Amino acid sequence: MKIGVDLGGTTIKVGLVDDNYAIVQTAVGDTKRGRPAEEIIKDMADLCLEVMNKQGIDSVETIGIGCPGMASGGIIKRSSNLDFYDVDVRVLMNKYIDAQIFVENDANVAALGEVAAGAAKGKTNAVMVTLGTGVGGGIIANGKIFSGAFGGAGEIGHQIIKFDNGIDCGCGRTGCWEQYASATALIRQAEEALNKKNITAKDVFELAENGNTLAKDVLENYLQFVSMGITNMINILEPEIIIIGGGISAQKEVITEPIKKYVQQQMYGGLQLQTEIKTAELGNDAGIIGAALLKI
Amino acid sequence: MKIGVDLGGTTIKVGLVDDNYAIVQTAVGDTKRGRPAEEIIKDMADLCLEVMNKQGIDSVETIGIGCPGMASGGIIKRSSNLDFYDVDVRVLMNKYIDAQIFVENDANVAALGEVAAGAAKGKTNAVMVTLGTGVGGGIIANGKIFSGAFGGAGEIGHQIIKFDNGIDCGCGRTGCWEQYASATALIRQAEEALNKKNITAKDVFELAENGNTLAKDVLENYLQFVSMGITNMINILEPEIIIIGGGISAQKEVITEPIKKYVQQQMYGGLQLQTEIKTAELGNDAGIIGAALLKI
Numbered sequence: 001m002k003i004g005v006d007l008g009g010t011t012i013k014v015g016l017v018d019d020n021y022a023i024v025q026t027a028v029g030d031t032k033r034g035r036p037a038e039e040i041i042k043d044m045a046d047l048c049l050e051v052m053n054k055q056g057i058d059s060v061e062t063i064g065i066g067c068p069g070m071a072s073g074g075i076i077k078r079s080s081n082l083d084f085y086d087v088d089v090r091v092l093m094n095k096y097i098d099a100q101i102f103v104e105n106d107a108n109v110a111a112l113g114e115v116a117a118g119a120a121k122g123k124t125n126a127v128m129v130t131l132g133t134g135v136g137g138g139i140i141a142n143g144k145i146f147s148g149a150f151g152g153a154g155e156i157g158h159q160i161i162k163f164d165n166g167i168d169c170g171c172g173r174t175g176c177w178e179q180y181a182s183a184t185a186l187i188r189q190a191e192e193a194l195n196k197k198n199i200t201a202k203d204v205f206e207l208a209e210n211g212n213t214l215a216k217d218v219l220e221n222y223l224q225f226v227s228m229g230i231t232n233m234i235n236i237l238e239p240e241i242i243i244i245g246g247g248i249s250a251q252k253e254v255i256t257e258p259i260k261k262y263v264q265q266q267m268y269g270g271l272q273l274q275t276e277i278k279t280a281e282l283g284n285d286a287g288i289i290g291a292a293l294l295k296i
Numbered sequence: 297m298k299i300g301v302d303l304g305g306t307t308i309k310v311g312l313v314d315d316n317y318a319i320v321q322t323a324v325g326d327t328k329r330g331r332p333a334e335e336i337i338k339d340m341a342d343l344c345l346e347v348m349n350k351q352g353i354d355s356v357e358t359i360g361i362g363c364p365g366m367a368s369g370g371i372i373k374r375s376s377n378l379d380f381y382d383v384d385v386r387v388l389m390n391k392y393i394d395a396q397i398f399v400e401n402d403a404n405v406a407a408l409g410e411v412a413a414g415a416a417k418g419k420t421n422a423v424m425v426t427l428g429t430g431v432g433g434g435i436i437a438n439g440k441i442f443s444g445a446f447g448g449a450g451e452i453g454h455q456i457i458k459f460d461n462g463i464d465c466g467c468g469r470t471g472c473w474e475q476y477a478s479a480t481a482l483i484r485q486a487e488e489a490l491n492k493k494n495i496t497a498k499d500v501f502e503l504a505e506n507g508n509t510l511a512k513d514v515l516e517n518y519l520q521f522v523s524m525g526i527t528n529m530i531n532i533l534e535p536e537i538i539i540i541g542g543g544i545s546a547q548k549e550v551i552t553e554p555i556k557k558y559v560q561q562q563m564y565g566g567l568q569l570q571t572e573i574k575t576a577e578l579g580n581d582a583g584i585i586g587a588a589l590l591k592i
Contacts, residue, residue: 080565124445125444125445137532139532139533141437141438141442142437142438146437146533147534148421148533148534148535149420149421149534149535149536149570149571150534150570150571151534152531152534152564153532153533153534154532155531155532155534155564156531156532158528158531158564159455159528159531159532160457160524160527160528161456161457161458161459162457162458162459162460163457163458163521163524164458170565171531171564171565172562172563172564172565172566173527173562225459228456228459231456231469232454232455232456233532235448235451235452235454235455236433236435236449236450236451236452236455236529236532236533237435237442237444237449237532238443238444238445238446238447238448238449238451239444239445240445266468266469267468268448268451268454268467268468269376269466269467269468270468274445274446275445275446
């Protein structure tokens with residue numbers, strides 16, 4: 001048995017994961033962000049002990065933790081969402097539980113979960129693209145998380161796709177892909193085109209489905225932005241599969257069919273697209289299952 | 297002893313490489329492109345036998361071959377420069393020489409050479425960016441060439457950096473990085489700004505050095521384009537080192553110093569740039585040395 005933890009800025013989700021990648025016990029707590037790392041990690045350890053107690057076991061092989069920001073080995077180097085900087089999670093967790101502890105970026109962890117038990121099962125080279133508040137990414141190379149030389153790889157949302165008059169990005173650059181392809185961007189594009197406020201991403205899909213031409217145009221344009229960065233990723237990394245995650249991935253073929261078409265149109269020299277493009281299958285469980293799979 | 301071959305569209309360069317990555321014998325021949333693959337490969341085998349004879353040896357461990365296009369294992373899948381499609385180089389070479397044969401894309405091979413014996417010596421995660429007619433790329437991950445799921449990874453020149461009114465690219469897209477950051481692009485930018493014809497890349501650097509303001513501006517702008525794609529690559533892959541190759545790399549610090557400055561300005565949230573940025577050191581030898589290092 002292994003434990004996977006999805007340590008978010010709002011919630012700590014802990015799951016006990018068996019050898020078939022099934023989550024057999026869960027426990028959830030509030031992060032109450034802003035507290036010292038020691039307190040948050042104590043709560044996380046208590047939630048781990050809780051799932052172990054529920055299952056009637058007193059030890060686990062490993063505890064893997066996915067969190068926003070830069071993390072590798074046993075250390076969270078930098079997580080603005082958690083307000084953690086150079087936090088040695090391994091040492092703090094081992095005060096309460098004797099198990100091997102691993103931490104990793106949450107997008108990388110979700111990608112690992114999808115490769116183990118989700119949309120990319122059996123694949124060894126995959127890129128997960130999460131369309132949410134921003135555009136996140138997780139790269140799996142030769143079956144393992146590829147986190148770069150300093151633990152920060154996979155920031156695929158921060159590739160410039162429009163260098164002149166691009167939209168300002170939180171990262172400090174202008175014209176980053178996430179400013180055009182995130183769920184936030186879709187909402188902004190729809191609000192502008194429809195001249196409405198408080199639209200959700202789901203609204204845009206519903207309006208388009210019901211024949212609203214403006215919404216259809218917004219969506220077509222948006223999915224072209226998505227396909228642009230995906231084609232960049234294929235040209236750079238040529239994975240076996242691109243997994244699309246985030247809330248929008250619930251739309252399944254409604255997004256993957258047009259994206260495949262647009263990517264095919266952009267393939268190098270008109271070559272046949274070989275990379276599969278699918279939506280994620282594990283939803284929020286990807287974070288727990290992927291975290292449970294972390295190892296050296 | 298190993299043999300490395302740089303099989304280009306114009307020339308076949310063969311080198312006998314020792315365990316210290318030194319090229320101890322060489323032989324060169326014309327590709328005479330357009331001939332059947334069998335003939336070209338027979339010539340290549342003869343050149344290999346020539347370097348072996350010169351050295352007085354009758355066997356080598358491996359023969360590695362770098363070539364333009366998509367190649368992996370023992371097969372050149374697609375090389376428009378050589379006019380080779382699905383050519384089983386291993387079988388054809390083994391008619392003449394009994395050695396293990398490996399083929400790979402030439403940009404990947406050059407990256408491997410620089411990692412073994414050049415600018416990136418000792419590094420395990422590296423990206424080589426070749427600024428030439430186009431912008432080529434080679435990715436080294438965990439000490440090995442990363443060629444993707446289908447042998448086509450590393451086409452980093454074909455990431456869109458300007459999606460609206462971008463310059464048409466040979467790959468079929470518009471606004472690809474190579475249209476702004478290749479040596480060809482620099483020449484075009486200089487010809488436009490200086491309103492002259494037949495300028496070389498070297499001319500632009502010389503003019504700028506001699507105080508020509510227009511040339512200085514062109515160069516500054518050009519190096520910003522270069523740094524834009526490099527920053528994209530750092531955000532996506534975060535290698536230990538970016539190696540800049542191609543003819544322009546002869547300019548050394550004249551290009552790396554401004555590029556480092558521009559990349560630093562674009563770093564995520566203003567973080568300190570950790571990735572080294574250096575020019576290539578092996579020049580044309582990288583292709584031979586890298587090829588000699590190919591293995592399973």
